[in-house]
Amino acid sequence: MRPGQRRSAAEALASSLRCLRRDTAAEHRAHNALAAWALQFSPMVTLDPAPALLLEIGSCLAYFGGLERLRQQVDAGLIDLGYTVQQGCAPTPLAALWLAQAGRPEAVALATLPETLGQLSFTGLPLAAEQIASLRRLGLQTLADVQSLPSRGLSRRLGLQLAQLLDRALGRQADPRQPYQPPDQFERQLDLNYPVQASEALLFAGRRLLIELSGFLRGRGLGVQQVTLRLTLQQRPDLESGQSQPLSAPHHATALPENRSHFDLMLAFGRPTREVAEMLGVLKEKLAVNPLPAPALGLTLQARVLHALDAPVSDLFSNGQSAADFALLAARLKARLGDQALTGIQPHPDHRPERAWRTSQQPDNAPQLPATLRPAWLLHTPQPLELRDARPWLGEPLQCQGRAERIESGWWDGAPIARDYYLACGPSGRRYWIYFDRKEQSWYLHGLFD
Amino acid sequence: MLPAYAELHCFSNFSFLRGASHPAELVERAAELGYGALALTDQGSLAGVVRAHEAAKAIGFKLLIGADITLADGPHLVVLAPDLSAYGDLSELLTLGRRAADKGQYHLQRADLQHFSRHLLALWLPERGPIPSPATWQADAEWLAQHFSGRLWIAAEQHGHADDLEWLAHLHQLSQQTGLAVVAAGGVEMHRRSRRPLHDTLTAIRLGQPVAECGYALHANGERHLRQRLRLAQLYPAAWLEETMRVAERCQFSLDSLRYQYPQELVPPGLTPASYLAREVHSGLHGRYPGQVPLKVQQMVARELDLISSLAYEAYFLTVYDIVSWARRQGILCQGRGSAANSAVCYALGITAVDPARTEMLFERFLSKERNEPPDIDVDFEHSRREEVIQYIYQKYGRDRAALTATVIRYRPRSALRDVGRALGFDEEQLHRLSSILAWWDKRDDLPARLADAGCDPDSRPVQWLLQLVNQLIGFPRHLSQHVGGFVISHGPLSRQVPIENASMTDRTVIQWDKDDLDIIGMLKIDVLALGMLTALRESLQLVSARYGKPFGLTDIPAEDPAVYDMLGRADSIGVFQIESRAQMSMLPRLKPKHFYDLVIEVAIVRPGPIQGGMVHPYLRRRQGLEEVDYPSEAVKNVLQRTLGVPIFQEQVMQIAIVAAGFSGGEADQLRRSMAAWRRTGKLEPFRARLTSGMLERGYSQDFADRIFRQIEGFSEYGFPESHAASFALLVYSSAWLKRHEPAAFCCALLNAQPMGFYAPAQLVQDAQRHGVEVRPIDVQASHWQCTLEDGTNGPALRLGLRLVEGLGTAAGQRIAAARPAGGYRSPAQLAQLARLDASTLATLATLATADALHALSGNRREAWWDVSGLTRHNDLLDTAPIDDSLALPAPELGEAITADYHSVGLSLRAHPISLLRPQLSTRKLVTATALSTMPNGRLARAGGLVISRQRPGTAQGVVFVTLEDETGSINVIVWSDLVNRQRRELLESRLMLVYGVVQREGDVVHLLARRLVDATPLLGDLSPRSREFH
Incomplete structure (x- = not known):
């Protein structure tokens, strides 16, 4: 191979060539x-x-x-x-x-x-x-x-x-250079005078560091979305911290004495912030669900990635139901329940009803559903309907209303459907969303109205 | 009882990337479903109607012609043509819309439609938005009613959506409000529901994103197909279905009723086209035959004129005659090619140049009554001046009467794979690997293994879809492009026959039909083609005329000069038209042409057709007297005698079918057409039966019949008609004569006509030098833009022109020559000033220095560069105040100078690069090309040279032919396919290749059969002559 060679030419020479960008x-x-x-x-x-x-x-x-x-x-x-x-x-x-x-x-x-x-x-x-x-x-x-x-x-x-x-x-003329500046980061350490395991005492110490962080951020017009609180423990815990350091990233941790180890708590706030109360709230939740395996001897607060804060976070309307509060609520819920426990829901452009929505961590502006009458609640898996007198039956005879909505789509991902959907009513007055599967030639319940 | 139904709204795949079925598929399916009629209504286009028409005619089904039009200022309509006037209006309307928009788009407004609304029927498609807008509807209805009174319907389309019933109610209401009838329509985009995946794929291709991300841009279901009438009866009120038949009833137009006329104005007053044509033909004949017109020719002309009259093609011949005569008056060299050379009338009119007295002609090949297809006249013009001819046609007839034929660009395996692959979400890396196995696409059994080689699981779902969809998509039209030169010219406005649209080239317009469509409709086209050799011939003749001091034209070239044939017999044919390729060169010494007709055979025999049909060796053996020539009958002898019993030309195959199997002339021509297409269609078998039985009946043996049939198969698409070969042979002879007797002029003209032909300037110049031509380097003190002839010590010397300097602009180059003072330039600064090379063209001077064109002013390249780069820029003008700080710099070594020559000019007059390496090569026991050519067959030999070309002919089963060049000539290397596979890198990468092999000699033809290849490119340093590769 040589630089500037056409890809096809290179491949003619080595058919197993793999090209990377x-x-x-x-x-x-x-x-x-x-x-x-x-x-x-x-x-x-x-x-x-x-x-x-x-x-x-x-x-x-x-x-x-x-x-x-x-x-x-x-x-x-x-x-x-x-x-x-x-x-x-x-x-x-x-x-x-x-x-x-x-x-x-x-x-x-x-x-x-x-x-x-x-x-x-x-x-x-x-x-x-x-x-x-x-x-x-x-x-x-x-x-x-x-x-x-x-x-x-x-x-x-x-x-x-x-x-x-x-x-x-040749040194005949000066050659001044701009020295490399490591990026702005926050890192403060606080040594405790005696081993601490009670969360109130840790919160107190943590608060001091968060106040320092807040001041640091305020001076620069910045905020953080995530910080790490590293607790230096008295003894090597059984539990691994779960944090790994990338090889190329500089190591700031110095070697610890034999009988010491550390324990990292990651605090995520859902949005950039520098408000002590918000950060403290999340710390509190984290400490509540992550008990220390051993008493702590010191704390280090690290904020590696700093964000610009567009406008000062105002305290005036803190009692209102603002979007920011919703984000904070979500962050607190996640801190307590785990990241996977909480998701959003949003429409997704797909003709197949079961795929016309999806969960997401970050809501965005997905296309609206086409204007059709569909129930808000779909069954997880469509339920086969039995036939009585050649009519679908669900504890009562179901009567189809109007014309079928025909949906045939999804051949490309292995979940193709070919269905005629109907709004159906029973004598009870309940309204169902049922379909006739055109391939299987059988009826299913897919959703309920109301 | 199923309702009668006519589909009035249907898109074919000529609504590009929307319709998912071919026009013929739609027509045939509609007939199968028992529809009363089908309207083809593509998006602002009639590009698919001829194909639909042909299919409908074949099965006796009623086709309506229309178009789907969305006006820029609303509404959306389907317009249908009930009669010829309406069709003309529609075609003009679409022309207007297409000419007003970029290629592939149309733009129409109410005002435009209004103008053409007097005859057309209109189906109104109210917009089906989320909220019906009664006010807009009302306004639209009023406007439409005003212009389509009594010819207007509301079209209702039901596609199984949830709100269908609501929509139906809306339309009912609209109908009552406006008093307009509602008619059912399908909005069809595919002939069967099973095309839904392909349709989704087309949508994804159109949007440029994977199918899985297309969301609601895809249709919710496959209802836009031609549906069963039972289903339609469930969806639409009966009255609306009945209405479709009433609309169809009003449409009585068929494309058969298009009456097409060639321009009539060329006929002088008082004459008819027939009498004028006859007059011109006869005066032409007297010019061609100054003494007595041969009887044979008189008879031919009489017969042809009769046939032309009975088919009313006079105006067509006169139109071509007019164009050719105009070109002659402008001094543009031109010559007809192809089947027109079978016509004595064309010869008389000066359109073609093959003398009917000297050759066998089969007029049916050109024009026949039975075929009912227009003749095709193809004329080559000098490639550098063809544009003048095209602009003449536009100017004479106007853009509403003359336009280029379209070429339908269709999906081929590679493009289909790429587009479908992207739509299915394959990444580029995978697609790239897949495209490498395209050659196996047709071999179903091998394909899975090949797919696995390319890293794809052949059984996986995406790969299965890929295979299926690619196969469906292949052959789909993708867009319209312009034909290379096929003009359609009409008497009346052409835009009333077929819509005319913009081509991507500015100043070009194309019709929406391609040449097959024209054949079906019976429209005549003339191919205005470009041929580089005509440019070179014209210039050679001009140079020769200037030297002789009197005009010297093609007709002044003496015929049958033995010196010319001697030269060709030695394969000394670099630069000669058609027979300069390596394959031709190895045929020449075997065939040893002695007469003009030998050249006709030479042109035709080195073609895939005769090679695959196995005609070459029998012919050569017979010619050398090694094999007896026998004929099964006197009739066959008449046909095949001139080619020693071996059919070489298409006409001969046709004639054998006539004389030995009882075909009529027209049937024989059909056979030829099927021959051309049989690989695609496989429709040759019916002819086999007819041919065999016809021959057996007439007493020929089964063996003979089989042999003829095999030869027919071999011809495939590649057989040459004799008339075409004869036309080309004329150019072969003329160019060979010039090469033999005027090598300087010939080489000069070839260089100025570049790019053309098989060889790069380096080879042409070396060849001229070997023939004793003095070649002088590029020099700003002497060179013109073009290469020129100067007085030399021994005949004319060739001065290389500035056009050879890589990166030098034409305008700057011409100014340098034009502004040169009588005594030459004094300095680079003065050159810059006089030739008005402004600051931005400091680069121009640099280019000249690099090309060593300043050597007379500055010395060697380095010194020239010092001088040129010392000119400073000042106020956008070069500061030409002389700052003389010239410097003596050591001249580059010869090798470096040659390298630089090749880089900037593509050739070097100093020495051949290999000559510098000769000592090194000799120690490796490598011999020169000259030495190799004298070696006996079977001798082990080593040779090496610059790689000039690599060819891998489809007929040669993986063999690669490499041509090397050293300081003494060229070396022809044969690399068998197993060596190709083992030494792929050496084969493809070497610029300097050494070959260890065995001499293969057959008479004077010497090849080196490679056993081992060595890449010696490093020896060249960074010398990089550009290799021309033909695959």
Whole structure:
């Protein structure tokens, strides 16, 4: 295979080829996660155009026990995360980058930098494709070739960018970088003076952290939809917390002493909020259904994802039946009963009556039902009707009203129907929704009116 | 007692992606159900009516013609044509609506309908919304009543919805309010209920989403089919059903009553079409035969004129004559092809060029009384000037009288699979894998295994549906497109015969019928086709004329020049019309043409028809005297003598049917038509019985009859008519003569007519060089846009034109040549200034530098690039103030220069890339093409070269023919299918291929039979001559 090859051509060569779409968003996330990871080696990490990372290490060599040991640690760490690494080491960020790209791992000192860089090809330089092509067309191959041409003439043709790049790479010109900023997050820890297991005491401590969170959020105009309360326990519990950390995400947890473990409570609020009372309500429900396996020694509140709050959440109408309160109610019910216990219901565009609605977690605007008379309550499975005097019977003789509504649909998903639906009445005055199955040639009750 | 019923509202699949049945299916089903009539009412279209008409006529069923129309400003109607005037109105109305909208759409308003409402019947379909709107209804009813007084009904449609009875009551009420009668209608979109899945699938395709997500866009049930009359009786009041028959009764129009006339105005006053045609034919004959017109030709002309008169086709011939004469006056080269070359009249009129005195002609192949089908005259024009001819036709007759024929684009297996697959929710990955097994689609037994190979469970529900629906969808019309050049021209407004709509090309209009429809209706079409070789011939002749200083035309080319035949006998035919392909080249040395008629055979014999019919080898053996020529009878001898007893042409098969099996001329032509279609229809068996019995009766052996029949089968769609082969052979000879005697002019003209033919400019130029032509490089100081001839040391030299520079625009290229000072440009800056290359065309200069076209101004490519890139932009104009900072840069190495040449010009005059690699190849014991051509049969040999083409003919059972090119010529490689499978990568990926194999020699024809392929592309660096692949 080669880049730019037609898919059909590639498949002609390897019939078992599997094609996957490139996921640039995932690459972006991984790149950022690596930058966060690299902060352990240097406070000054720069995100270069992916997939490169620049670490300023001059100031932390002593701490890591010298250049070689530091580079080994970085290499080992990245390999451990499952990446392949190409390192470059130079007094300027650009030179380090180019060396890494060229696969030249040796550390280069400032004095030998011009000579070493001169051996490199210019193809990896951050120049426009046409500028690279231009240099090629002049028959040039290395940076030394480039430097051998009259610099004014070259700048006139290619712009100043190339000269500036070279100056920066050689340290003749400053090359300030924007350091990587880890995303805004909230994390506060609170150590308890003695082991606590009673939920009131935990609530009290939790409230302190929630107040801090609320203040933090307020200052930034943000809210949270979900936070994690991590309780440090006295003993290793039998119960697993159920939380798993993605490999690429930075670990903030430090190693715990042998006789300690932790227990995570996830608090979800149904909508972005920063109101202490709302958050506390959910915490209370959670504590009620999740008893601690051991006394807690400390609490950590983490809010990883922060949301913008469009408008301040007003307290004025808190007694009204607003949508927000409904969402909070739903969140509280879910906290107590479990996520799966609570669903919404909404119409779904399908001619088959049993599929004309569905449950959903998030209501949206589904198309309306066609204007037909249908009962609100359908039987879970249609009930076969017996025939008496050639008429369907359900404790009483059923009389069909009007004309059949014929429904034939659903051949594509293995649940095809071919039915004639009728509104039927019995002498009792009850109204039924029954149908004649055209394939089976038999009658069924499907729903009841009223 | 079942009620009588006529269906008045029915869509076929010509309501694209809505109707789920073919017109014929609907007609046949309606007849089967005992309907009184069926109206085909597609959405603003009459595209399906001819097919419905044909089906109805065959079974004696009554068809009504109409259309479903939704006006932009309401209401929704079905209009029906009760008589010819109404039909004309309908056709004009639809033309108006289609011309006012984008391709595939129509736009009509009340004002439009009003204008054409005097004869049409109207069925009003009030909108069935959730809430009836009495006010709107009332207004609509009044407007309609005003324009369709006494010809207006309310149409009631019942499809088993919950509110059917309510709706029925509404319509009752509306009827009472307005006094309009209600008529029952079905709104039919399929002929049987079982098409419901396909209908849902079509809806999903139309909406571009999976069926499962189409929701209420799908119909709730399958009631929109042609229903049993019993069911209808349950749904509609009897009076409404009866009313359908009354409406049908009023419709007495049939497409048979369309009277079509070719333009009459070409006839000068005082003459009739017949007398004018006769006059022109006779004056034409005297031009063709300056001495005495041969008796045979006189007789033919007399017979043809008689037949033309009795069929009243004079105006058709005169129309074609007019177009061809006009083209001649403009200096546009043209020549008739196909069956028209069977006509002496066409020859006399200058439409065709095959001399009837010199060839056998079968006029029935062109025109016969029994066939009752119009003749088809196809004329080739120079491809670069065909548009002028088309615009002449539009200008002369106007867009209401002339339009292109439609081509119905139908679902083929690949497109059906893709669309159905998406509708069923298959992902693109799966579809892609499935489409790779399309070749097995027809082989039912193999299909499950192939599906499993493609990763699909053949028994799964989605796959089962996929198979069923794809098979149903194949053959469905998808949209109308324009025919390559088939024009219909009429005396009166064509738009009253058939609706005319916009084509996707601007300035083109197409009718809604395709050529089969025209045949059925009896409308005549003329094919205005484009042929690149005519462009090349015209230009060659112009160049030769300029050199001789006197006009030199096609007719000045000496006939039967032995030097030309010698050249062709050596397979030296690159660039020659029709016989330059590899298959033709390997036939030429075997056939060794000596006379014009040999070229006719050469053109026709290297075709899938004769190859599959097994005619090639018997013919060659007989020609070489290795096999005796025998004839079962004198009559057959007359037919087959000229091809040594082996039928090679369609006409011969027809004639054998006539002389040996007693077919009439018309029957023989039907046989030919069935031959063309039998793979599709399988309708050849009836002819077999007739043919065999006819031959046995006349004393021929069963064996002979079987052989003839096998040959007929082999012909299939691929047999050439002799007349067509003869027309093409004329161009073969002319182009071969020019190649032999004027190679520089010929190559120049071919280069300027690109893209055409089999070879890229690189091969054409190398071929010219091998024939001693001096070829000069592209140079801004000398080149024109086109390639040109210059005075050379030894005859004319070919100067490559700027048109070969990849990425150079025509306008800029022409300005560079036009603005060049007498002494040439002084610098790239001056070039930019004089040729008005503005800032955006700094890229143009760069392109020229890349193509090494600035070498006279700047030196080598690198230096040129330095100069060009140094021109700065200033106020949108190049700053041409000279800043001379020219620099001497080392010239690129030869290999790099050649690579650059290929990249930017597609060829190099420096050296063949392989010549640079020769030392390396020699150490690997590879020989050159020239050395290979002298090796004996069976010798082990290795050779290599650039891959010029790979071909996998359908007739060759998986064998791939590869043509390689080295510095001495081309190497023909045969790769058997087992090697194809083992070395697929080398075969498909190599740009430089080395072949280890065995020499296969037959006379002068040498192939290298591959045993192992090596991909040596890396040797080329990044040299990448473009390989032309024909599959």
